Amino acid sequence: MLVKYRDSFQKIVMGLLSFIPDLKDIDRINHELEWYAATDDRNLYLQKNEDGDFIGLVGVEKQDKYLMIHHLAFIPQQQTKENENQIFNSLADYYPDLQMMGTIETTPALARWEKEKNE
Numbered sequence: 001m002l003v004k005y006r007d008s009f010q011k012i013v014m015g016l017l018s019f020i021p022d023l024k025d026i027d028r029i030n031h032e033l034e035w036y037a038a039t040d041d042r043n044l045y046l047q048k049n050e051d052g053d054f055i056g057l058v059g060v061e062k063q064d065k066y067l068m069i070h071h072l073a074f075i076p077q078q079q080t081k082e083n084e085n086q087i088f089n090s091l092a093d094y095y096p097d098l099q100m101m102g103t104i105e106t107t108p109a110l111a112r113w114e115k116e117k118n119e
Contacts, residue, residue, distance in 0.1 A: 002058070002090040005036070005044035009054075013044060016057045016073045020105075023071075032059075032071070044071075047087055049078070058087050060095075067091060067098040069106040081112060088113040 005013060010033070017023045017032060036042045036059060047056040055078035059071035069091075074083060088110065091100060102110040 001048045002045040002087065002094070003048060003054075005046065005057075009046060012046065012054050013057060016046070016054070016075070017071065019073045019076065020071060022105075042070075045087075045090075047074075047083065047090075056083055056087065058091065060091065062095070062098065065099060067095045067100045069100060069102045069110055072106045072109055084109045085113050085116065 003009075013033065014026075014029050017029045023029050023032060033044075036044050041062045042060070043062075044057055044059045046054045047058070049055045056074035057071065058069060061068040061070055072084065072087070074080075088100065100110060102108075
């Protein structure tokens with residue numbers, strides 16, 4: 001289940017973002033949070049597991065016909081194809097009219113999901 005970011009989730013989000021190799025620095029993480037907050041077209045969503053624990057996040061930017069997947073992060077023991085697929089399935093439900101696209105970092109996971117979906 002995806003939950004939209006709220007300020008009360010800031011520490012959780014910062015921790016999850018720190019698992020992304022390019023975001024190890026606290027200033028860089030804060031910069032990313034500010035970037036998402038700058039416009040309503042950018043959103044962070046947290047993924048909850050069956051127990052209600054936050055296990056991952058996805059950062060998206062809504063464009064004209066596309067939903068750009070900027071960030072995808074999980075706590076290490078939850079980095080699974082199934083959890084990635086759950087996030088992408090939820091995003092497809094939330095944004096049914098938009099084609100999902102990935103960055104260099106997120107495209108491999110998105111491509112796996114699309115391949116599985118089309119089989």
